[in-house]
Amino acid sequence: MSTTTPIPPRHREIFSVVGLDLEHAGTVSTEVQRILRRMGVEPEVVRRAGIVCFEGEMNIVLYTPGGRIILLVYDDRLELIFSDQGPGIPDVELAKQPGYSTAPDWARELGFGSGMGLPNMEANSDKLEIRSRPGEGTVIRAVIRRGKDETAGGSGATKA
Amino acid sequence: MKLQEVAERLKLEFLVAAAPEVDVKGGYVSDLLSDVLAHAEPGELWLTHQRHLNIVAVAKLRELSGIVCVRGIRPGPEVIQKAKEEQVNLLVSQDNAFQTAGRLHRLLFP
Numbered sequence: 292m293s294t295t296t297p298i299p300p301r302h303r304e305i306f307s308v309v310g311l312d313l314e315h316a317g318t319v320s321t322e323v324q325r326i327l328r329r330m331g332v333e334p335e336v337v338r339r340a341g342i343v344c345f346e347g348e349m350n351i352v353l354y355t356p357g358g359r360i361i362l363l364v365y366d367d368r369l370e371l372i373f374s375d376q377g378p379g380i381p382d383v384e385l386a387k388q389p390g391y392s393t394a395p396d397w398a399r400e401l402g403f404g405s406g407m408g409l410p411n412m413e414a415n416s417d418k419l420e421i422r423s424r425p426g427e428g429t430v431i432r433a434v435i436r437r438g439k440d441e442t443a444g445g446s447g448a449t450k451a
Numbered sequence: 452m453k454l455q456e457v458a459e460r461l462k463l464e465f466l467v468a469a470a471p472e473v474d475v476k477g478g479y480v481s482d483l484l485s486d487v488l489a490h491a492e493p494g495e496l497w498l499t500h501q502r503h504l505n506i507v508a509v510a511k512l513r514e515l516s517g518i519v520c521v522r523g524i525r526p527g528p529e530v531i532q533k534a535k536e537e538q539v540n541l542l543v544s545q546d547n548a549f550q551t552a553g554r555l556h557r558l559l560f561p
Binding site: 314320349 | 482483484485486488489493499501503504505507508509511512513514529537
């Protein structure tokens with residue numbers, strides 16, 4: 292179908308995320324936004340990437356011993372790849388239902404675990420792939436297309 | 452309306468005045484972080500009972516005009532420090548969420 296040309300990313304960055312480290316949770320997302328802003332990525336794309344990244348980062352922090360996030364910046368899209376060695380998601384379709392959550396009480400009391408994480412990631416991505424195996428971990432790949440003329444004075448980049 | 456003026460009119464106390472001249476476009480009341488990320492609009496003032504570090508990241512990511520901790524609940528020094536670092540306006544209201552939101556709404560949308 293829509294095979295992407297094998298152009299290397301303009302920018303590539305790998306972040307490690309420590310599980311249960313709530314104190315630093317969110318730092319990758321704010322750093323990703325900072326990098327994208329510095330690169331002149333469209334504001335709306337930066338915003339969406341921040342949300343996708345935060346939700347993915349929080350899932351790693353709350354549910355797994357740790358993992359990593361890879362940011363790939365291409366001219367026409369961003370990719371955020373989240374991987375962890377957590378317990379995995381037994382039923383991905385169920386986990387994607389708004390409101391469904393397996394968060395423990397302590398996380399809910401802090402305002403996490405409202406069952407909106409994966410739906411938020413889907414809503415702010417153009418493509419979201421979830422691969423998970425119980426007992427082994429989860430890999431989520433989010434693709435956010437760039438060059439949409441949603442904000443006035445956008446980059447004007449157009450797809451061929 | 453500028454945040455500075457909103458703070459004066461509603462008697463909000465600034466804990467971090469990173470950008471008091473920012474325009475407050477509206478308000479959002481929620482204690483669920485994902486809900487704020489999904490539904491708060493950039494420029495809105497966020498009223499919450501949460502007071503842990505992650506609220507700073509959420510406000511920053513969503514480009515909110517600030518965080519108002521309601522009912523006099525003050526966040527700890529590490530949250531204040533983080534807000535300073537990230538340039539996020541952080542305020543406290545002595546009133547509860549309902550009262551604060553009501554006054555803010557009347558002020559912004561009379």
